[in-house]
Amino acid sequence: MKADLIIQLFVTFASLSLMAVGGVVAIVPELHQQMVQAHGWMDDAIFAHLFAIAQVAPGPNMMVVSLMGYHLAGWPGLIASTLGFLLPAGCLAVLTGTVIGRYEGTWQLAAIKAGLTPVALGLFAAGGVVICRVADQDVSGLGLSILGLLFTLALDWNPLWVLGAGAVLGAGLF
């Protein structure tokens, strides 16, 4: 029973990691689809909370993967999801890294990069929308998202400031 869950976590995160063109944020829509809709492992609120924790905690963004694994199945879940997320993509990265080194500076490589960039950016922005949709249960949530959006566009400050403000406003207002 439990071993099943661990294996499922590993497989799910391994396949997610190979789709992570554009980083962890870019796979948020797919992550949400898997965690909440396909497997029913958590609800929207918990998904949003874990994502928020990973955002404010020091360390890489991909920590959300470890957090979700831990939330679902404790330490074994954490290890399974983290390894699942790192191993396949890591091997791929090492592989492509070696190949890229050989073709550095060629127009073909530049073309591949130029082709990847817009897709990655579109998926990143879609990740932002999905977080908003999952997290904003009411008008006040929407207001906080707009605050975060405007803050980011207007100022070059560390997002922790506005995230902290969001925490205070969230706790104080509702």
Add this chain to the structure above:
Amino acid sequence: VLLSSAYSQASNNPHIVHALAGMASVSGGVLLGTGFKMVRKAKLDITGFVFVGAGFVAVAAFHVPMIWVLLALLPVSIGSAWLKGIPS
């Protein structure tokens, strides 16, 4: 992990839950803003914007599974950049 353990204990404290929900809402906006900024910095041409828009709309509005979006967009996007990049 510490935070996560703290979370499982705190998840019945309404203040903390609301604070987390607030942060999650804000972070959605921050990510969108970061996305806009990156698009601006990337100095894309018209085709580039088409691919940004196509991926964004497919996933954000139509919930197309990511794998199909990647399989559909990447070859076309890389292909078009490839054709443009061929030195004459």
